[in-house]
Amino acid sequence: MAAPIEFWFDFSSPYGYLAAQKIDALAARHGRTVDWRPMLLGVAFKQSGQAPLTQIPLKGDYSRRDFARSARFHGVADFRMPEKFPIPSQAPARIVLWAKARDPAQAAVVAKALYRAYFFEGLDVSDPEVAADVAARTGLDRVAARGAVDDPAVKDLLKREVDGGIARGVFGSPFVFVDGEPFWGLDRFDQIDRWLATGGF
């Protein structure tokens, strides 16, 4: 069986949220599964000297317009730009990694639930209590999920994921690897689709 597609994302990334609505179906069309890999973009931003889009002069205003327009273009009705933005994404990222270690399929479910809680319901999932509440909705044990946020082993796992991502050139969200080939952005999903269909171009 072909290797899973690696889907790297940050919970504070609007394009990551939109991409999260698309990646499973894209992979499935080509007989692939998805490895959901939460990331802390802030760490990558420090290395690359970047900043959150909305904080960049000129680019900021355009970005907010483009988030909403891209949601409409891609048929994602459930998008509302959160008032609090950006947020630190350690809590939801750690819960996903913790869930994934127990059941990879569950990781995708809880990741999508956390993304939706933030980018549609406007819940501040950077708060460990809120993130644990959302995790519990997906059937996970709330106390265990809340505990994962402060678990040194899970913290260390996330740190290694972030370092490993940066070492492989992950500087944005979403960031996808298909058999080692890197693609940055929801707007490369058309290239990913052709890459998967043809084996590369």
Next chain:
Amino acid sequence: MAAPIEFWFDFSSPYGYLAAQKIDALAARHGRTVDWRPMLLGVAFKQSGQAPLTQIPLKGDYSRRDFARSARFHGVADFRMPEKFPIPSQAPARIVLWAKARDPAQAAVVAKALYRAYFFEGLDVSDPEVAADVAARTGLDRVAARGAVDDPAVKDLLKREVDGGIARGVFGSPFVFVDGEPFWGLDRFDQIDRWLATGGF
């Protein structure tokens, strides 16, 4: 008749070059013409705190790979990343503005010739002599084109274009306005296509 599509671009922008191969046909499919508007991205970069893509840590390596892959994806066979990159783009921008004041249709022809000279032939079109040579290939008077690069009125015109672009939020290349709606990047051409077909979404 519907208003022309505004196509803002910098002669040192690889994605601008790729987009320049696509914009006329995209507009024509919807009964539109294109207003070719050369821009100096360096001035916008200063305001937005950005840098040329290839100079950004992590993003730089990815960008070079993506330039070439995007060229293949979009069927632009005539693309070779120039050894000298980026370049200042005053000389070709001024020649295009000068040509456009005399004949708007000629501006598109000379713009595409200058872009191709840099991004396929590897000619350094930041050199006014080289830019004038390329302009002459398209039937323009070489001496007059060379003179335009140092003409205070043309210099002033470009300065006003750049200031006007920045005032309207142009921070990247290509940057397209369709009836006032802003689109940044070749990877928004699918959205532009739908916008033109539907009148907005």
